[in-house]
Amino acid sequence: MTIYSFSQLVLNWYHFYGRKDLPWQKNKTLYIVWISEIMLQQTTVKSVIPYFEKFILNFPNIKTLSNAKLDEVLHLWSGLGYYNRARNIHKSAQIIQIKHNGIFPNQFIEVIKLPGIGKSTAGAILSLSLNFFYSILDGNVKRILIRYYGIIGSLKDRTTEKKLWDIIEYITPIHNSAKFNQAMMDLGSLICIRGKAKCNICPLNQKCVAYIEQKWEKYPLKHIKKKTPKIISWFVLIKFKNNFWIEKNTKKNIWRDLFCFPSFDSQKKALIWSKEKKINLNKRKKMISFFHQFSHFILHIHPILFELSSILEIHEKDKMGLWYDLNNPQHIGLPRPVKKILESFKKDIFLRG
Numbered sequence: 001m002t003i004y005s006f007s008q009l010v011l012n013w014y015h016f017y018g019r020k021d022l023p024w025q026k027n028k029t030l031y032i033v034w035i036s037e038i039m040l041q042q043t044t045v046k047s048v049i050p051y052f053e054k055f056i057l058n059f060p061n062i063k064t065l066s067n068a069k070l071d072e073v074l075h076l077w078s079g080l081g082y083y084n085r086a087r088n089i090h091k092s093a094q095i096i097q098i099k100h101n102g103i104f105p106n107q108f109i110e111v112i113k114l115p116g117i118g119k120s121t122a123g124a125i126l127s128l129s130l131n132f133f134y135s136i137l138d139g140n141v142k143r144i145l146i147r148y149y150g151i152i153g154s155l156k157d158r159t160t161e162k163k164l165w166d167i168i169e170y171i172t173p174i175h176n177s178a179k180f181n182q183a184m185m186d187l188g189s190l191i192c193i194r195g196k197a198k199c200n201i202c203p204l205n206q207k208c209v210a211y212i213e214q215k216w217e218k219y220p221l222k223h224i225k226k227k228t229p230k231i232i233s234w235f236v237l238i239k240f241k242n243n244f245w246i247e248k249n250t251k252k253n254i255w256r257d258l259f260c261f262p263s264f265d266s267q268k269k270a271l272i273w274s275k276e277k278k279i280n281l282n283k284r285k286k287m288i289s290f291f292h293q294f295s296h297f298i299l300h301i302h303p304i305l306f307e308l309s310s311i312l313e314i315h316e317k318d319k320m321g322l323w324y325d326l327n328n329p330q331h332i333g334l335p336r337p338v339k340k341i342l343e344s345f346k347k348d349i350f351l352r353g
Contacts, residue, residue, distance in 0.1 A: 006204070007173045007180055013203040014183030017190075019045075023053055030104035031062060033129040037121050038085050042295075045189065051080050062104060065090065066097035074258060074333025083258060083333065088116030106130060119165075124181065131178040135168045140188020147192060147219040150209025154221045230298045234270040235261040237287070237341065238279065240308040242327050244342065246334075248320040254294065258333040259324070261303070261341070270304055279306050292337045301337055 019025070022045065024036035035055060039048045055076050059065040065073070070090050077086040092114040096104055105111055112122040123134030142155055145164050153160030173180050191198045197216040205211040210219045238245040246259040264270040271281055287303040311323070324330060326346045334342070 006171050007176075009203045010183045010187065011173075011176060011179055014179055014186065018179075018183050018186045023049060023056075028129050030106060030125060030129045032056065034104060034125050035089065037124050037128075038089055038116060039080065041085060041121070042082055043080065047080070051076070062093050062096050062102045066093040066102070070257060071332045075331040078258075078334045078339055079336045081336065083254065083256070085116060086333075087257065088114075091115045092117070106132075108132075108134065127177050127181050129178075131176075133172070133174050133177045134181075135165075135172040135177075136181040136185065137164055137168050138185060138188075140192070141168060141184045143194070143220065144184060144188050144192045144204070147197070147210035147216060148204055148208045150213070150219065152219075152221065160220075228296070228298055230300055232265065232300045232302065234264045234267050235301055235303045235338075235341070236263070236270050236274055237261055237303050237305045238274075238277075238308065238312070239305060239345075240311045240323070243311075243323040243325050244345075245312075245321060246324050246338070248332075250320075255335050258335050258338075259322070260335060260338050267302065267304075274304075274306065277312060279308070279312070283307065290337075299337070303341060 022036075024032050036048070036052055039052055039055075058072075058076055059068060068090070070087065073086050073090045074083060077083060080086075095114060096102060100110070106126065108122055108126060111117060111125060112119065117125075120135075120137045124136045124138070126132040127134045127136065139155070142164055145151065145167050146153070146155075146160075149167065151160065151163065153163070155161075187202070187204075191202050197210070199205050199208070199211045199216060202208065202211070210216045244261070246261055249255045249258050249260050262270075262273060264273065271284075274284075275281055283306060285305040285307070287305050289300060289302045292299045292301060322330065322332075324332075324342065326342065
């Protein structure tokens with residue numbers, strides 16, 4: 001198949017079946033496409049849509065985003081995961097406000113300098129918003145190319161990565177780059193999926209090596225997964241009326257800058273801390289433990305609840321804490337497990353009311 005035939009088949013498919021009504025595809029701007037592309041990193045379209053709409057509603061432009069507090073940005077990101085993306089967006093907005101007069105740059109060399117933006121993301125932003133001639137190589141595109149050309153290699157292999165960049169830059173059409181790039185991402189997420197590929201309805205199946213061999217699962221090579229480690233964490237829930245004590249996480253980990261319950265790696269440490277805060281340990285209540293899955297580990301959470309009859313003054317050295325009001329919640333970032341626990345108590349309040 002010629003380069004033209006490949007791109008034309010993809011474009012023809014997109015014309016009939018591609019996604020054209022996603023929120024970030026309407027009234028496209030560099031800013032809107034940028035936010036959507038960062039949100040879509042390692043996250044499905046379905047999950048992103050409500051977050052994107054709320055985010056743009058609150059931060060319609062670079063200026064409002066750059067002027068916002070990080071807590072406000074993380075608040076709107078709560079539950080979406082990979083929070084470093086939100087920190088990079090906020091930092092980038094401030095850079096753009098200062099260095100580019102609040103206008104998102106339209107030069108590749110400037111876009112790729114922004115925090116959290118690599119070669120593929122920079123190309124996606126400029127291509128999808130301005131139809132500039134740049135290629136995209138996200139996970140969906142990689143999977144299509146590996147299966148179509150029968151490339152034996154792991155997605156984590158640098159040699160494979162270089163080979164895929166050479167191919168996609170060769171076959172991306174100069175004209176209609178935006179439609180082609182969107183089509184490839186749609187084709188990968190809707191047809192050439194991670195699970196059982198829908199090869200029978202794929203526009204590229206006639207020359208696709210994986211389809212000819214009838215071995216779509218062979219491509220790409222599966223990376224040998226290590227056993228997912230389990231980490232135990234004891235959450236201390238201190239409740240006074242409709243308020244919970246939470247603290248800002250200052251450690252450089254996945255929940256940095258988010259507000260969490262005081263947490264410990266053992267029940268003994270959790271109870272010692274609670275006793276130091278002059279909390280009556282005899283009044284603790286057991287709650288159901290649960291698991292929270294991350295990309296590289298599983299967190300086994302054991303919540304311990306203390307319901308207070310009078311409020312305590314709790315101050316942690318080098319930490320910022322506050323009493324989180326369920327009825328009038330503060331605009332701060334919360335990890336999904338913390339949000340899940342708080343919402344369970346909030347539902348109880350509404351039921352009682």
